[in-house]
């Protein structure tokens with residue numbers, strides 16, 4: 001085992017017997033049921049499953065945007081359930097980059113300002129935060145959009161700004177809900193390469209995706225069904241290029 005083997009280091013994200021029930025009585029929905037999952041430094045995990053299987057619920061709980069009905073979520077060893085609102089917000093801002101399915105950009109701020117904001121809230125000087133934002137935009141191939149407002153961008157451009165915002169700073173955990181949904185296939189692949197590189201540099205990432213060819217960039221694919229982990233498979237890679245992922249049914253999907 002090399003010293004970079006992810007399993008030898010503490011998990012960046014750990015879910016222990018996590019359940020989430022929405023509603024009450026007859027309207028009760030068990031969105032997640034007893035999920036155990038750990039993501040280690042350097043690991044890129046894809047989450048797949050049918051609509052309603054609990055993928056977004058899993059991601060919001062992992063990012064501390066929602067709390068479980070039962071069980072515990074730990075980020076960098078800290079149990080989120082025990083934190084005050086303020087401490088939870090601090091931990092989320094410093095440790096977690098979150099790419100929302102609907103981007104969640106602030107309309108009154110430019111692309112660069114949207115990306116720099118969490119850093120400035122953390123006390124990084126404005127000029128430094130802007131420089132970091134420009135670097136992140138360049139990395140995603142949209143450096144020329146720095147001073148553009150979200151309403152003047154396409155959906156795919158906004159999605160890349162949202163990804164840049166999640167990657168800025170030294171966030172150890174990147175959570176992305178369908179981060180390639182609005183992108184053409186070439187741009188989608190480029191974004192996945194950026195996420196992959198971030199994990200290779202030591203971050204941990206969990207990404208919801210419907211596309212098997214995107215999941216192939218991951219080290220592991222977690223398949224959810226009815227709020228439970230139905231199976232896990234390996235996303236094997238050679239030289240950074242995605243290859244086929246064995247599907248739990250035994251059939252090979254691309």
Ligand SMILES: Nc1ncnc2c1ncn2[C@@H]1O[C@H](COP(=O)(O)OP(=O)(O)OP(=O)(O)O)[C@@H](O)[C@H]1O
Nearest residue numbers: 022023029030031050051052053054055056057058
């Ligand atoms: N706030 C909520 N109130 C009530 N039920 C909810 C709520 N959020 C999610 N659910 C229910 O929990 C289950 C899991 O939802 P979730 O959004 O996690 O699914 P998903 O796998 O992300 O689906 P999709 O692929 O359509 O995005 C669904 O049955 C959904 O209707």
Ligand SMILES: [Mg+2]
Nearest residue numbers: 055056057177
């Ligand atoms: Mg969802």
